[in-house]
Amino acid sequence: xxxxxxxEKAVKFxxxxxxxxxxxxxxxxxxxxFLLFFLITTFSFAQSENVDSxxxxxxxxxxxxxxxxxxxxLYDLQSAVYSSSGEINVYGDQPTVLFTxxxxxxxxxxxxxxxxxxxxxxxxxxxxxxxxxxxxxxxFSGFEKLQYIFIISEIETSPSVINNLIxxxxxxxxxxxxxxxxx
Numbered sequence: 001x002x003x004x005x006x007x008e009k010a011v012k013f014x015x016x017x018x019x020x021x022x023x024x025x026x027x028x029x030x031x032x033x034f035l036l037f038f039l040i041t042t043f044s045f046a047q048s049e050n051v052d053s054x055x056x057x058x059x060x061x062x063x064x065x066x067x068x069x070x071x072x073x074l075y076d077l078q079s080a081v082y083s084s085s086g087e088i089n090v091y092g093d094q095p096t097v098l099f100t101x102x103x104x105x106x107x108x109x110x111x112x113x114x115x116x117x118x119x120x121x122x123x124x125x126x127x128x129x130x131x132x133x134x135x136x137x138x139x140f141s142g143f144e145k146l147q148y149i150f151i152i153s154e155i156e157t158s159p160s161v162i163n164n165l166i167x168x169x170x171x172x173x174x175x176x177x178x179x180x181x182x183x
Contacts, residue, residue: 048151048162048175073097073120073148081112090114098122098143102130109142118143125153131161138168151177 049057051074058067072078079092083100088111095114098121104111105123112118121143123135140146151162162177169175 048159048166048177050159051150051176051178054174054176070148074150081114081118083108083112086111088112096120098146099124101126102133102135105133105135105139108139115143115146117145119145120148120150121146122150122152125151125155125157125162128155130155131157131165133165134167135165136167137170137173140173147174149173149175151175153177153179154181156181 055067055070058064058070073096078097079095080090080097080099081095082089082091083098083104085101085103086107094117096117096119098108098112098115098118100108100121101124108115108121121140125131135149135151137149140149151165153162157179159177159179162179166175
């Protein structure tokens with residue numbers, strides 16, 4: 001029965017579209033339809049992808065050098081900047097990794113001085129109140145080599161909640177996430 005009602009809705013939608021597009025009296029409705037369609041497609045929501053799915057997709061598409069590079073950034077020990085609660089710590093020369101928390105995101109452009117070689121930023125969501133904040137991607141505008149933003153949630157949440165945290169997505173970065181409770 002559910003399929004029938006879905007099919008009925010689809011038929012009704014098609015009929016409404018025919019009415020809008022084939023009647024000369026509905027120029028105003030056509031304009032509104034095109035405006036809404038344009039706004040929906042232009043201002044699409046940020047989409048992050050599960051890190052394991054992203055790595056699997058790279059592997060399946062034969063992008064082995066990119067896969068190895070992302071794995072290196074995610075899992076290997078390397079020079080890094082830690083920005084947590086307004087405090088900055090740098091380990092090593094020419095850091096390629098940034099670790100931060102939700103409280104420090106808005107000040108990253110001004111507080112992190114060694115940002116020229118950073119390729120991945122890891123953001124930790126540590127408590128439920130972090131879900132009331134946003135991840136403004138404009139905060140990373142001074143990081144010239146930044147390609148990946150990796151969001152790790154240490155609390156129970158969902159991909160859609162993580163996606164809703166992201167603001168000002170220009171599709172400049174690859175957004176990946178992992179929900180890692182207790183680990």
